[in-house]
Amino acid sequence: MADVLTYVLHYEGAFNKNSLGAVSEGAARAKDVGGECHAVVVGGDDLTDDLCKTLGQYGATKVYRAKGPEGLAQPVIDVMATVIDEGGHGYALFGGGLLGFEIGAGLAARKQAGVTMEVTAVRAEDGKLVAERPILQDSKISVSHYRGDLGIIIGRINAFEIHQDGGGDAEVVDVNVEYSPWSNQAKMVQRGEQRGADVDIEGADILVAGGRGLGKAEGFELAENLAKAFGGNAAVAATRAVVDAGWYPYAAQIGQTGKTVSPKLYLAAGISGAIQHKVGMQSSENIIAINKDANAPIFEFSDLGIVGDLNKIMPKLTEAIKAKKGG
Numbered sequence: 001m002a003d004v005l006t007y008v009l010h011y012e013g014a015f016n017k018n019s020l021g022a023v024s025e026g027a028a029r030a031k032d033v034g035g036e037c038h039a040v041v042v043g044g045d046d047l048t049d050d051l052c053k054t055l056g057q058y059g060a061t062k063v064y065r066a067k068g069p070e071g072l073a074q075p076v077i078d079v080m081a082t083v084i085d086e087g088g089h090g091y092a093l094f095g096g097g098l099l100g101f102e103i104g105a106g107l108a109a110r111k112q113a114g115v116t117m118e119v120t121a122v123r124a125e126d127g128k129l130v131a132e133r134p135i136l137q138d139s140k141i142s143v144s145h146y147r148g149d150l151g152i153i154i155g156r157i158n159a160f161e162i163h164q165d166g167g168g169d170a171e172v173v174d175v176n177v178e179y180s181p182w183s184n185q186a187k188m189v190q191r192g193e194q195r196g197a198d199v200d201i202e203g204a205d206i207l208v209a210g211g212r213g214l215g216k217a218e219g220f221e222l223a224e225n226l227a228k229a230f231g232g233n234a235a236v237a238a239t240r241a242v243v244d245a246g247w248y249p250y251a252a253q254i255g256q257t258g259k260t261v262s263p264k265l266y267l268a269a270g271i272s273g274a275i276q277h278k279v280g281m282q283s284s285e286n287i288i289a290i291n292k293d294a295n296a297p298i299f300e301f302s303d304l305g306i307v308g309d310l311n312k313i314m315p316k317l318t319e320a321i322k323a324k325k326g327g
């Protein structure tokens with residue numbers, strides 16, 4: 001029997017979707033090994049009893065609530081380490097994302113525990129949890145077994161689906177934690193939505209989608225400028241590779257683990273055309289691809305392919321569209 005501990009991030013009265021996926025997955029897998037799923041929340045007075053209890057709907061039986069700064073990794077590591085020391089949890093599970101990676105890695109160091117990152121599936125084997133992680137450009141699956149008292153599992157962002165299993169209220173337990181001196185060294189200055197998070201890519205008529213070929217987060221300016229030049233109902237979308245790299249918000253991800261779209265025009269810039277991306281955009285009315293590699297798979301299902309450097313082509317295309325529109 002082993003209990004699973006998860007961390008749940010909260011912002012302005014709502015729990016983060018990625019965290020709720022972790023609770024759902026933690027609850028399902030804890031059951032598989034005869035345990036329960038518990039959640040840790042860290043924050044201020046807005047983490048009310050009523051809000052914390054709702055985590056029961058996703059399968060958490062207990063919520064450990066600590067007063068502290070929300071959204072910073074080190075204080076959460078202090079809280080989770082304290083709860084695990086007292087509760088003897090067998091696994092800590094996170095939903096991925098930068099904060100999940102940071103907390104999971106810090107907790108692994110603190111507790112000398114084994115950690116697996118980028119996990120896409122968790123299952124029980126001989127009464128223990130094992131984690132599956134795609135490797136070698138996702139062509140193979142590596143399976144992690146845990147030897148110590150604690151195993152740490154960090155999912156790919158949104159790899160774990162949210163399930164509301166109709167559970168009742170979770171029990172809320174307040175914990176007093178003495179924070180490490182270094183945990184008070186950082187302060188949250190501002191929190192907010194990521195750039196582009198509010199864009200409705202599913203409803204857009206024109207999508208300018210960017211991939212790793214854009215080179216860096218700032219490269220998305222090329223896609224944003226082009227979408228702006230199209231005007232109207234045009235928006236920017238992204239591949240999973242760039243979302244995972246933190247270049248663009250998850251809300252804009254197209255594909256198997258992202259959104260499915262069928263705009264009138266899908267312009268793919270610097271996207272290779274992996275099958276997991278294709279399934280999310282193949283029903284677009286017109287597909288144009290810009291890629292410097294003439295053999296890129298995206299050209300196999302594009303209506304128009306442009307072989308060349310997007311850094312040269314996109315600004316020219318943007319100017320041409322502006323000129324055509326008389327602006």
Ligand SMILES: Cc1cc2nc3c(=O)[nH]c(=O)nc-3n(C[C@H](O)[C@H](O)[C@H](O)COP(=O)(O)OP(=O)(O)OC[C@H]3O[C@@H](n4cnc5c(N)ncnc54)[C@H](O)[C@@H]3O)c2cc1C
Nearest residue numbers: 211212213239240241255256257258270271272277292310
């Ligand atoms: C379980 C699972 C689920 C997944 N779900 C998704 C999903 O939902 N969505 C998704 O997108 N992916 C998903 N993936 C990942 C997918 O397999 C690919 O790794 C990903 O789509 C690749 O993204 P990319 O095309 O941006 O990067 P890359 O494959 O690295 O391609 C970059 C492309 O840019 C081109 N390029 C580079 N520089 C330039 C330049 N200057 N000008 C023009 N072209 C240039 C290159 O030739 C290359 O073709 C999933 C994978 C797994 C295993």
